[in-house]
Amino acid sequence: MAKTKSRKVVDKIITPIQQFIHQETSGGIVLLACMVIALIWANSPAASSYYNLWSTKFTVGIESFNISKSLLLWINDGLMAIFFFVVGLEIKREIVMGELRTPKKAAISIAAALGGMAIPALIYAALNFGQAGIRGWGIPMATDIAFALGVLALLGKRAPLSLKVFLTALAIVDDLGAVLVIAVFYTADIAWAWLALGGVIFLILLALNNMDIRSPLPYGILGIILWVAFLKSGVHATIAGVLLALTIPAQSKIDEDEFADRSHKLLDEFQKKDKGKNLSLTQQSIVEAIEKEAEKAQAPLQRLEHALHPYVSFLIMPIFALANAGVSLSGNPLEMLSNTVTLGIIFGLFLGKQAGIVSFVYFAIKMGWAELPKNVSMRQIWGVSMLAGIGFTMSLFIAGLAFPTDETLLNDAKFGILLASFISGILGYLFLRYSSKPETKEQGD
Numbered sequence: 190m191a192k193t194k195s196r197k198v199v200d201k202i203i204t205p206i207q208q209f210i211h212q213e214t215s216g217g218i219v220l221l222a223c224m225v226i227a228l229i230w231a232n233s234p235a236a237s238s239y240y241n242l243w244s245t246k247f248t249v250g251i252e253s254f255n256i257s258k259s260l261l262l263w264i265n266d267g268l269m270a271i272f273f274f275v276v277g278l279e280i281k282r283e284i285v286m287g288e289l290r291t292p293k294k295a296a297i298s299i300a301a302a303l304g305g306m307a308i309p310a311l312i313y314a315a316l317n318f319g320q321a322g323i324r325g326w327g328i329p330m331a332t333d334i335a336f337a338l339g340v341l342a343l344l345g346k347r348a349p350l351s352l353k354v355f356l357t358a359l360a361i362v363d364d365l366g367a368v369l370v371i372a373v374f375y376t377a378d379i380a381w382a383w384l385a386l387g388g389v390i391f392l393i394l395l396a397l398n399n400m401d402i403r404s405p406l407p408y409g410i411l412g413i414i415l416w417v418a419f420l421k422s423g424v425h426a427t428i429a430g431v432l433l434a435l436t437i438p439a440q441s442k443i444d445e446d447e448f449a450d451r452s453h454k455l456l457d458e459f460q461k462k463d464k465g466k467n468l469s470l471t472q473q474s475i476v477e478a479i480e481k482e483a484e485k486a487q488a489p490l491q492r493l494e495h496a497l498h499p500y501v502s503f504l505i506m507p508i509f510a511l512a513n514a515g516v517s518l519s520g521n522p523l524e525m526l527s528n529t530v531t532l533g534i535i536f537g538l539f540l541g542k543q544a545g546i547v548s549f550v551y552f553a554i555k556m557g558w559a560e561l562p563k564n565v566s567m568r569q570i571w572g573v574s575m576l577a578g579i580g581f582t583m584s585l586f587i588a589g590l591a592f593p594t595d596e597t598l599l600n601d602a603k604f605g606i607l608l609a610s611f612i613s614g615i616l617g618y619l620f621l622r623y624s625s626k627p628e629t630k631e632q633g634d
Contacts, residue, residue: 216502217339220582223510224607231515243512256420264512265589268505270416270430275501276364277434278494285439285490288358296559297550298355301570302362304549305577306330309541313533322530325591325602327370329537331583333610334360335506337576340614344621348569351562356573359546367583372428375590379423387418387429394436403438403489425590439490506582513585516603525604534605538578539613546574572621578613580606 230239243261250256258266289295309329317323337356341348390411397407412433420426525531550570553559561567588602 216506217335219503219507220335220510221339223507224514224581227511227514228516228518228607232518236517239515256417261512264509265586266420266426267416269509269586270427271497272501272505272509273368273427273430274412274434275430275494275497276361276368277431278437278490278497279361280365280431281435281437281439282490282494283358283361288354289362293559295358296553297562298358298362300549300553300559301355301359301546301574301577302366304545304547305332305359305363305542305574306366306545308545308548309537312541313537316529316533316536320529321595322528322533322598322601325530325533325588325598327367327374327587328584328591328602328606329534329541329580329609330363330370331367331580331587332360332363332542332577333579333581333583334364335502336579336581336610336614337573340576340579340618341573341621343618347622349564352565352569352573355562355565355570356576359573359577363577364583367587368428368431371425371587371590375587376424380421383418383422384424387415387422387424390415390418391432391436394433398436398438401438401442403442405489405493408433408437434490437490437493439488441488509582509586513589514603514607516600516607518604525601528601530598530601531605531608534580534584534602535609535612538580538584538606538609539575539616542578542613543571543574546577547571568624569621572617572624575613575617575620578617579610581610584610 227239230236233239243259243264245260246257247260247263248255248257283289288298310326313329314323314326317325334357337360338353341353341356394408394411394415397411402408412429415433416426416429419429547567547570550559551567554561561570584606585603588599588606592599592602
């Protein structure tokens with residue numbers, strides 16, 4: 190009986206992680222396809238249509254108050270705010286009920302993420318110190334969870350679930366670091382009145398959470414106002430997505446036992462009614478009551494994350510890749526490779542991620558602050574550190590913020606990101622493929 194109860198608890202934790210990983214890996218394939226399309230399109234005879242499309246202006250609003258931006262900026266400031274909202278939900282979930290909920294469990298992922306952000310940034314800064322490209326120091330700090338998990342999934346049983354959980358938690362802490370870097374270092378001149386309005390809206394959202402308001406409607410309406418306030422304030426609008434996510438209730442209204450008990454009673458009542466092809470009015474009301482109980486059993490945070498993930502994985506991120514991954518390769522590749530911006534990103538993502546993650550994890554374990562996940566070796570941590578060098582989505586995003594008006598530096602940065610991500614993915618896969626033994630049934634239990 191105790192073993193069955195223990196297995197139920199384990200399943201409750203593991204099943205959402207497995208679903209999340211499956212969705213991320215599938216999304217990674219679509220993301221890769223869009224990246225390839227963008228590269229081909231940007232280097233084809235129709236290249237002008239690629240750049241003209243994303244520079245097309247769209248205006249939303251009325252004459253006295255409107256927002257007018259190019260399609261590229263609507264994607265990077267608007268659609269990506271939804272991406273960052275889901276990132277915020279993931280961060281809150283991990284802190285409340287996941288791998289970051291206790292200091293001991295969180296320590297190894299936090300150590301890995303800190304090392305994986307600090308060392309790449311230092312390598313890039315050292316190569317670009319005193320030059321125009323120094324603003325891109327945040328580019329090699331990022332890890333693309335979709336691509337990294339996608340590569341890890343190709344390893345099958347050679348990559349234990351605990352290794353995938355470690356990489357997921359690492360990438361989520363990494364995303365949090367990237368959000369802070371964007372908020373603090375990649376912010377334009379601040380319009381304080383708009384920022385104050387954003388602060389007031391955020392406080393109202395916190396009050397809704399405190400009052401246990403669980404309907405998504407008020408959060409959605411206030412979230413749009415919050416996004417506009419941040420957009421007008423000069424602080425990057427995507428930060429509004431993260432702040433909104435932090436106010437979404439993360440607790441269920443009823444626990445598992447209450448839900449099971451109430452559902453069983455309703456089902457018993459349902460079965461006592463006349464059986465036929467069509468439900469009676471009483472049976473329909475019972476079904477609606479069960480639906481309401483199911484809503485109470487699931488936290489709004491979980492419902493929103495589950496509902497939005499497919500749109501983020503299969504729509505928003507692919508559109509972002511299509512709009513941002515188009516790099517012109519018409520220049521001299523050797524000249525591009527000798528550029529300090531390109532070299533800083535390649536060395537930062539590929540070598541810096543390995544040096545930072547492995548050294549910080551090793552130090553944290555030696556100091557007794559953390560311990561390796563079950564069935565995971567330091568050799569596998571090293572392999573994952575290579576995969577963490579796949580920057581892509583977040584790196585491209587930060588590159589756009591670092592070099593908004595310098596097309597040459599932006600193109601060099603994109604070239605470095607794509608090349609470093611490709612090298613990291615291929616070598617990380619090969620390293621883990623030939624240095625890991627397949628997971629046995631006993632290990633997986």
